[in-house]
Amino acid sequence: MSGGEVTSLERVKKALSGAQPDRIPVVLPLTMHGAREVGLPIREYFAKPENVAEGQLRLHRRYGSDALTNFHYAALELEAWGGEALFREDGPANAGAPLVRRLEEVAKLEPPKVADCPCLGRVLEATRMLRQRVGGDVPILGLVVSPFSLPALQLGFERYLQLLCERDDLLPRLLSVNEEYSVEWANAQVAAGVDAIGYYDPVCSATIIPPEMFRGTGQGAAERTLSRIRAPAVTLVGAGRCLPIIDGLARTGTRGLLVGPAEELREVKAATSGKLALLGDLNSVEMRRWDHARVEAEVKRAISAAGPGGGFILCDGSGEVPWQVPEEVLLAIVEAGKRWGRYPLDWIERA
DSSP states (O other), X not given: OOTTOOOHHHHHHHHXXXXXXXXXXXXXXXXXXXHHHHTOOHHHHHTSHHHHHHHHHHHHHHHOOSOEEOOOOTTHHHHHTTOOEEOOSSSOXXXXXXXXXXXXXXXXXXXXXXXXXXXXXXXXXXXXXXXHHHTTSSOEEEEEEOTTTTHHHHTOHHHHHHHHHHOTTTHHHXXXXXXXXXXXXXXXXXXXXXXXXXXXXXXXXXXXXXHHHHHHTHHHHHHHHHTTOSSXXXXXXXXXXXXXXXXXXXXXXXXXXXXXXTSOHHHHHHHHTTTOEEEEEEOTTGGGGOOHHHHHHHXXXXXXXXXXXXXXXXXXXXSSOOTTSOHHHHHHHHXXXXXXXXXXXXXXXXX
């Protein structure tokens, strides 16, 4: 960049530090949309790193988001452990059958080596390609499923809840092997060129488990894991509630928190002031039906709730925009975010 213009990387870094950049960064986590850009079915698109790199670059040129992502699909991490991803034509891949059929099998689990997993290797190669193409101006965001939420893929959700409630003697072993894997996987992405890691931890949310269970289990796993990741991390709790566990999340070492539509963004901003940067909280399910007036209203609402003082990134509230959201809505979100998110936010005082 020339003439002293602020780069997207500088803008995102400043927001994640809790400070106030030139404007609020706008990040659209578009993953499978790259398949549409290069004219491939979703499964074929994710099969080659050059497809993903080209798709992400075309998405960046089309929409002008302040970040790229190397994220493919969450079930990829089940593939790394020997499982299967089930692809769809119009949405993210789902996880196949759980690897662990009986709880006693947890004692035999061993973490895979990242270098031995072709599916992870494709993500790393796509990351290196993106880093080479965009240089140091645009941040690349990676993602790792947390050691505490990964068992929902490994065991199946119902069996994992059974373990949490009835077999807490097995949990330390399960978390230990998952932490080793998650740290290695996150740091491999950092070495390949990502600037920040999304720490995907939906099971920790107060929508899924009681806050006291998180404090006694998932919080410690996050503290141990994030302390070993060599890049800033942002915690994603899916669309779940985070307010009941805000203090615990702030102690994990995460740099920021993705807020979903289940929470009141203004309340989360007040609760996290000086502790965490916030991302969110546009409703990615509802935005499929938004018109321009609704886009404008939702963007202004989010900015007025969390933008003052800095430490905010405008984003969807789940971490992945659905395939069905129209192009015109995505373009309108970025345009409105850049227009209303420039500091100082004087329009809020006049509103």
